[in-house]
Amino acid sequence: MSINAEIKVNGKSYELPVVEGTEKEIAIDIGKFRSASGLITLDFGFKNTGSTKSAITFLDGEKGILRYRGYPIDQLAEKSSFLEVAYLLIFGSLPVKDELENFQESIYEHTLVHEDIKKILDGFPSNAHPMGVLSSLICSLTAFYPESLDPSSSWKDVNLSINRIIAKITTFAAWAHKHQQGHPVNYPGKYEDYTADLLHMMFKLPGKEYEVKPVVSRALDQLLILHADHEQNCSTSTVRIVGSSHASMYASVSAGINALWGPLHGGANQAVIEMLEAIKADGGDTDKWMAKAKDKDDPFRLMGFGHRVYKNFDPRANIIKVAADEVLEALGVDDPILEIAKGLEEVALRDDYFVERKLYPNVDFYSGIIYRALGIPTEMFTVMFAIGRLPGWIAQWKEMRENKEPIGRPRQIYIGENERDYVAIDQR
Ligand code: ACO
Numbered sequence: 462m463s464i465n466a467e468i469k470v471n472g473k474s475y476e477l478p479v480v481e482g483t484e485k486e487i488a489i490d491i492g493k494f495r496s497a498s499g500l501i502t503l504d505f506g507f508k509n510t511g512s513t514k515s516a517i518t519f520l521d522g523e524k525g526i527l528r529y530r531g532y533p534i535d536q537l538a539e540k541s542s543f544l545e546v547a548y549l550l551i552f553g554s555l556p557v558k559d560e561l562e563n564f565q566e567s568i569y570e571h572t573l574v575h576e577d578i579k580k581i582l583d584g585f586p587s588n589a590h591p592m593g594v595l596s597s598l599i600c601s602l603t604a605f606y607p608e609s610l611d612p613s614s615s616w617k618d619v620n621l622s623i624n625r626i627i628a629k630i631t632t633f634a635a636w637a638h639k640h641q642q643g644h645p646v647n648y649p650g651k652y653e654d655y656t657a658d659l660l661h662m663m664f665k666l667p668g669k670e671y672e673v674k675p676v677v678s679r680a681l682d683q684l685l686i687l688h689a690d691h692e693q694n695c696s697t698s699t700v701r702i703v704g705s706s707h708a709s710m711y712a713s714v715s716a717g718i719n720a721l722w723g724p725l726h727g728g729a730n731q732a733v734i735e736m737l738e739a740i741k742a743d744g745g746d747t748d749k750w751m752a753k754a755k756d757k758d759d760p761f762r763l764m765g766f767g768h769r770v771y772k773n774f775d776p777r778a779n780i781i782k783v784a785a786d787e788v789l790e791a792l793g794v795d796d797p798i799l800e801i802a803k804g805l806e807e808v809a810l811r812d813d814y815f816v817e818r819k820l821y822p823n824v825d826f827y828s829g830i831i832y833r834a835l836g837i838p839t840e841m842f843t844v845m846f847a848i849g850r851l852p853g854w855i856a857q858w859k860e861m862r863e864n865k866e867p868i869g870r871p872r873q874i875y876i877g878e879n880e881r882d883y884v885a886i887d888q889r
Contacts, residue, residue: 470498484519501872508769511693513701513866517550517856518692522770527777529690530554538780543685544568544655547627547852550690551859564624565653571628572649572658575605578633582640591637591844592722598633600715602626610709612862622710623855630851631655634844635662641840656681659848664836676791677835681845683784684828687777688846690853694769696720696727700854701861702869710858717854718847724764727850729825730842733765734833737798740805747804755814765826766809772819781827785834794834802830 464479466489475498478490488511495501504510519528527534530549537546548556548564556564581601585594602625603610609622632649639646639662647662657678665671691697700717704710721727740750754763768775789796806822809815825846832842 468494468498470500473498480514482514484521495872501874503874506769507698512698512869513693513861513864515692515857515860516553517860518690518853520692520770522768522772525771525774525776525779527691534687534776535780538683538686541686542655543682543689543849544627546686546689547855550852550856551623565655567624568628568655569650569653569658571625572632574629574632578605579636579646582636582646585640587641587643589637589641590722591634591641591841592718592728592847594637594640595630595633595844595847596715596718596722598637599626599630599711599718602629602711603709606711609711611707612709613707619710619859623859626711626714626855627851630848631659632662634841634848635659637844638663638838638841654678656685660835663841674792676788680784680788680831681835684781684831684845685849687780687824687828688849690850690856693857694726695723696850697854697857700858701866704858704861705866705869710855713858714851714854717850721847721850722843727825727843727846729764729823730829730832730846731839733802733825734798734829734839734842736764737801737805737829740801741798745801745804747801747808751805751808751812755812763805763809763815763820765822765829766815767818767820768823771821771823774821775823777824778822778826781824781831782822785827785831788831789834792834796830796833798833799830802826 466477466479468475468477468489475494477494480488480490482488491502502510517530519531520526529537529546530553532549532555537549541549544565545556545561548561578598578601581598582594585597606622606625608618612619612622628649636646645667647665649658649662651661651665652658652673654673657673660673660678660681661671693701696717699720700713703716704713724732736750740747743749750761751763753759753761754766785799788794789799806826809820809822814820828846829839829842832845833839837845
């Protein structure tokens with residue numbers, strides 16, 4: 462069924478096509494509206510603007526639904542592995558046995574990085590935030606693999622770049638951590654398991670044994686699955702828009718890492734723990750901090766609460782909350798911060814301010830508590846998120862290039878000065 466929308470401006474009507482998705486979502490296509498009317502649409506923060514048609518991830522924020530390529534997130538988190546989910550997101554279907562084995566093998570083959578990358582790492586001060594280090598090292602891959610610069614040349618090269626970046630991001634992440642510690646780096650390859658190898662590279666100390674507990678690597682793998690894609694969020698839109706200029710995948714992902722870093726996006730997982738620590742140090746008075754979050758004159762926000770699209774519950778947060786309890790119990794960790802988090806959540810879910818604005822705990826509210834229990838330092842939380850989100854960024858970048866989407870270039874409404882003449886410096 463083809464339907465149109467009608468927009469009336471100053472008595473004149475314009476007919477616009479309506480686009481329908483496979484889940485019956487509909488949108489008004491305004492692509493030709495400007496040429497017909499001379500008007501643009503204005504939407505700060507793209508709160509109600511679709512930027513693309515995508516077949517990767519479906520989410521319904523009202524119903525709390527999240528599916529990758531049609532598969533519900535809870536099924537994937539329970540039954541799949543991170544690399545299998547990465548394959549699914551990037552190539553569109555669940556791999557058969559051989560496909561998954563070949564994919565994993567290729568990832569393990571590429572985890573080693575060029576020794577010169579250590580020189581770049583050494584150039585960073587030891588207090589550099591690992592997110593800045595990670596984005597720089599990812600971007601440096603453009604120099605080590607110049608054939609990746611023109612992704613239109615060969616999809617075989619693109620597939621190689623995909624395997625390389627998934628493989629090397631764990632080495633970079635672990636090295637960023639080691640650099641911050643002032644410790645020598647560990648090389649990849651001890652384990653044939655993505656998260657176990659990452660943990661080994663992060664935590665093995667010279668001359669000491671380090672065994673990865675299966676409960677820890679499985680919990681981390683599950684967290685990576687939950688973060689693997691989330692359709693057109695801030696960092697993914699960044700990746701797509703940078704890639705739309707035909708910049709390479711490495712450059713586009715590096716930009717996505719920077720977008721993820723901010724506390725309103727992926728950086729919230731670090732901010733949540735810092736907030737919970739501050740509340741604890743302040744005596745644990747959750748009512749006081751709730752009042753701060755509601756005070757419009759106070760810039761404080763309850764970190765880990767609220768979401769641009771989830772207005773009911775974040776399905777990832779529900780899975781993580783259960784996982785947090787299980788992991789803490791399995792590891793015998795008694796974290797007082799978990800009690801503060803649960804207390805805050807309980808108060809917020811009953812509070813009119815939060816209820817009216819549909820503010821619920823998001824994925825980052827409990828993820829930091831699990832990361833802490835797994836022994837991951839706070840500054841590395843957002844790095845873990847970046848590793849998890851990588852397959853999503855790649856899938857979205859690839860889809861955008863395969864569909865030959867045009868360069869991203871929004872318009873604006875100018876509100877500055879009207880034309881005026883230049884004034885010489887001595888006459889101002
Ligand atoms: N604490 C207190 N008030 C909040 C919060 C919060 N965490 N989040 C939103 N609000 C209030 C706003 O002040 C606003 O109130 P108003 O209508 O009276 O002005 C209203 O709720 C709507 O908030 P917006 O900022 O307009 O919502 P938006 O969709 O632009 O922002 C965001 C969403 C950025 C996630 C926001 O809720 C927030 O800052 N949360 C805290 C940071 C966070 O947890 N980010 C992680 C998100 S998940 C992710 O990116 C992986």
